[in-house]
Amino acid sequence: MEIIIGLAIGLLVGAAIAYFIFGGKAKEQDNAHQLEAEKLLADARLKAEKIQADAELKAEKTFAEYRDKQEAFKKQKIAESREKFARYKEEFKQEKAEELIELREKREALKEEQAAMREERAGFKAELDEVLKAKEGLKKREEEIESRKQELDLEIERTREKQEELESQHERFTAELERIAGLSQSEAKQRLLEDVRAKSENEALSLRRELLSEAKEDAAKDARKVVINTIQRMCAEMTIENTVSVFSLDNDNVKGQIIGREGRNIRAIEAATGAELVVDDTPETIVISSFDPIRREVARLSLKRLVSDGRIHPARIEEVVNKTRKELEQGIKEIGQKTVIELDIHGLPAELIRMVGRMRYRSSYGQNLLKHSVETAHLCAVMAAEMGLNKKQVKLAKRAGLLHDIGKVADEDSELSHALYGMQLAEKLNENPIVVNAIGAHHDEIEMNNIISPIVQACDAISGARPGARREILEGYINRIKELEDIAKKNEGVNSAFAMQAGRELRVMVEADKVSDQHADELSFKISQEIQETMQYPGQIKVMVIRETRSVAYAR
Structure with a gap:
């Protein structure tokens, strides 16, 4: 606005200066120009006033807008400040509340500690009172003992006097007896001792014979009772393992596929499984022959899968046999785990569990080895319980009964007997020493050092000696x-x-x-x-x- 006013004043001053400059002209022009100058001056004055009024109006409007903006900015800042204050206030309240809760928790914990300390102090006080009472009782007891000691000293003194008197009488009586009998004291004593010794030896020998005879009769009765009760409580099935498996077919047309062109398929199956396939005129039947039950089972399962699949050729046969062998190995582990769970045996190493599963596919003189071992385990547990052993010993007897023939299913051949080799395996896998000894001693190849070993030996004989349980010819053949x-x-x-x-x-x-x-x-x-x-x-x-x-x- 000041600039506009300055411009207006400048215009007026310029007009005045122009008027004075041209003032030397003719007077007749002065009047005309004076009127025109006055008019211009009046116009300039009006314009200056208008410009000044517009400038003042614009300045007032600008100032009002500025004042409104300042007022709005002020209100916004006040609102933001109030919001921040409210937020800070809420956070402060929350922190104070948390501190108050924490303080209350600490106060409660302190109260509990104080209560515990009071209880502990009360307990200490009670114990101290008991100790003081016990001390007073001990003091009274010491006084009583001292009094009793004095009485005993007097009694000992009287007894000593009586003993001296008796010894003097004994010497007189002894001298009188020696004079009458004509023997000295030592000679009489020696003769009396010889007579007593001879009579005692005869009576002791007779008594010993009677006691020994009675003990043998009682032991034989008890042993027969334990064995009979054990056998009666165990009634496991008796099975004879064969060396052949029969595979049934839906129709005889499949036999041609199994044999293959010029017999290549059947030769591939036999080479891969190690079992012999007998394809004869028997309708819808193929006989699988092998002394090894695992080979027979691999051949049977592989043949079943090949027949159901329909693709039978050497490459496919090898693939199926390898896959079946892996699945059978997994099945063997599952059989071992199931057997251990059924017998309630815990902590058996994984390798021994797998070997227990392998027993399912082994036989001992025609008797299935797993069934024989499970039966022996049950027999051992029953016999140990009949003999009055504790629970731990009963469990060890069952464990030893299950593992006693573990050497027969070892992966590697050994020159040792199955009992000694099984003992080495069990010892290597950190089995209980009692179980290890029972495994090695069940055929009397090492000395028994615990009560479990003879139990395992007896139960092994009970399981294998029953009529029909085993067949010697098959074992020799295998x-x-x-x-x-x-x-x-x-x-x-x-x-x-x-x-x-x-x-x-x-x-x-x-x-x-x-x-x-x-x-x-x-x-x-x-x-x-x-x-x-x-x-x-x-x-x-x-x-x-x-x-x-x-x-x-x-x-x-």
């Missing part, structure tokens, strides 16, 4: 078949060996890169000669060495 395979496997380059046709044929699979055709002929002759020299067998045994070369490539 041992002979296994010995055949072992003779072949120990030769270099042999991959696997399978005894077929009840031990009349031995098929030896060799590695093609290690054994040549000429060496294969020599190997078959060598194995046959070793069998002939080391084994006894009826008839003849055919040794067949199979060398197969495979070339494999992949198109990618």
Whole structure:
């Protein structure tokens, strides 16, 4: 506004100066120009007033807007300040509330501690009172003991006097007796002792014989009672394991697929499983033969899967057999776990559980090894309870009964007996020393050092000696078949060996890169000669060495 006013004044001053500059002209022009100058001056004055009024109005409007903005800004800041104050106030209240809660909790904890200290102090005070009372009682007891001691001293003194008097009388009586009997005191004593000793020995010997006879009769009765009660309380089934499995077919048309072109499928199955397949005229039936139950089971399950799938060729056969073997191994673990759970045996290592499952596919003289071991475990538990052993010993007896034949299912062959080898395995897996001794001693190969070992030995005999439980011929046959395979496997380059046709044929699979055709002929002759020299067998045994070369490539 000041600039506008300055401009207006400048205009007026300029007009005045222009008027004075041109004032020297003619007077006749002065009048005309004076009127015009006055008019211009009046116009300029009006314009200046208008400009000043507009400027004042605009300034007032601008000032009003500025004042409104200042008022709004002030209100906004006041609102924000109030909001911040309210928030800070709320936070302060919350912090104070939390501090108050924490303070109350600390106060309650302090009260509880004070109460506990008061109770503890009261307990200490009660104990102190009891100690003081006990001290007073002890003091009274000491006084009584002292008084009693004095009385005893007097009594001892009187007794000593009487003893001296008796000794003097005894000496007089002894001298009188020696004079009358004509024997000295030592001679009379010696003769009396000899007579008493002779009579005592005769009576003791007679009494000893009577007691020993009675003890033997009672022990025999008790032992018969324990064994009979144990057998009566255990009634497990008796089963004889065979060496063949029968596989049923829906129709005979499948037999052709199983045999394959020129017999390649059946040869592939036998080579992969180690079991012999007998396909004869029996309708809708294939016989699987092998002394090893695991091989028979792998062959049966693989054949079942191949028949249901319909794709039967050598490559598929190997794939199915490998898969079945892995599944059977998992099934063996599950059987072991189920057996351990049913027997309520805890803490058994995983390796021993797997070996317990393997018992399902082993036999002992025709008796299923798992059923025999479970039966022995139950018998051991019952017999231990009948004998009055504690719960811990009963559990150890059951555990030892289950594991006593664990050496028969070991993965590796050993020159040791199954009892000693099983003992080594159990000891290696940190089994209880009592169980270890029971395993090793159940065939009297080591000395028994606990009560559980004879129980396991007796129960093993009870389970295996019942009529029909075992068959000696089958065990001898299985041992002979296994010995055949072992003779072949120990030769270099042999991959696997399978005894077929009840031990009349031995098929030896060799590695093609290690054994040549000429060496294969020599190997078959060598194995046959070793069998002939080391084994006894009826008839003849055919040794067949199979060398197969495979070339494999992949198109990618």
